[in-house]
Amino acid sequence: MRIVSMVSGFTEALFEIGAGDQVVGVSKYCSRYVKDLKAEVVGDYIFVDKRKLRNLNPDLILLTSGIQERLSEELKKEGFPVFVLPLPRSINGIWENIISLGGLTGKLKEAKEMVYHHQEKLWHLGSLRKKQHQSVYVELWLGKHVRTIGGLTFIDDIIYFSGGKNIFSSRCESYIEPDLEVVEIIKPEFGIFFHEPDFPVDVEELLKTRNWNWFKKVIKMNIERGKNIIHDGPSVIETIAWLSNQLC
Template identity: 40%
Template sequence: MKISSPLLGTTFELPERPGRIVSLVSSATETLFALGAGDAGVGVTPYCARYVPGLGAPVVADYVSGDPEAIRAVRPELVVATDGVQLPLARRLAAAGLPVALLPVPQSRFGILENTVALGALTGRLAEARALCDRLERACAELVASAPSPRPRAYAELWFGRHLRRPGGRAFVHDLLWLAGLEPVHGDRPDAYAPPELDEVPGLAPAWVIVFSEPEHPIDAEALVRERGWDRAFAPRVLASTTERGRNLIHDGPSFVETAAWLRDATAA
């Protein structure tokens, strides 16, 4: 199969069922295992093991940095990356002659399903991918059908290291909140991730403040709310999201439905 990437300016031949895959995307790594292609993994990033218990593939790169020769050393037939902040790394690897295929960063849960089908096509497992999408769609439909009315309003805050962002209407995080039975207060914004205007949040009066942070830069969500005076201004309930599988607000692998279910249970308490 011939794989072409306009963003990378490359074309390469891919075996019908590649047996040596490097996944630089934790969601793709989780999906590969869900499709039965996990044994083909010969290289991952440090973050992939969070979503695949007992992952044995060696770490060959970080999410945004990596040595092409270290990846070439594991002789991949396919390298999976994304077209988001990972794009500069993907371009360096492709320029070095490595067989890189790009997945788009999903803007909704439907983008997650699209990427699942794409990985199924790349690995010769389309039937398995379609079946996985059916299971994910059923789980989403059950969550939507059982959503409370009215939905509690929620403000989500994402700390990518020291960089603060909030999800808008073009982020799959919006869908996670929606599936959890919440109404994202920035769901009408036509962007994906933007720096929040913190002064406007009290006026939006969310019932919940949900904060994601990484272990390398942990954020105390309760303390953050107190420091901003939000506990006095509108007294939201506070929930912390982590990098743990099923509790990670920014992870777009198949376990996103587990995260939505966790959010539903946590905010219904």
């Protein structure tokens, strides 16, 4: 009944399935996707204030795999009730996590209905897109280290259902260091660039330094709901709808 969610996608899903009143603690990023969020902020993606956490006396602390694994192990050793859901490797992983959240909170029916509704939207968007996919290069600035994506991430699916084709989709990896020489050889039609506000990137200047002038269009994505390509909450459907309009 007392949930701390350290993953913004989980927090968004909890509120959409009607379990928002059970959320007592969140990360500082969750308010981006839940309007007028009142739950107490107890940390960010990899750090948590344990004093605040104890004061909240949660029944359940939600974390994800990947970069949060160290935090989850640390909290487990101190006796906190941690539950880890997997970082999605496909858009189906997002749906699975939402259904799991429904099961954990007694909102399984609501979670499944939401997933079915979002899937119907997804298939509708797919029927509207062009049959020929546009080649896309994705660059993520997650702090100081640049990454692109292989085929084992939900972001690859976002690109596909938006009408694009990730140039590294055949790589059996998730987040990888981009080979800029390969990108130059392929010369993809579209470039998608994402960065966090704490680590701003001047995309135009970056492209000048690389002498990359072949893109049909450069698409800048940010943390705004419906424009955040790394966000794995229910609003991924909004992101796909927005991006499909850019890949024209």
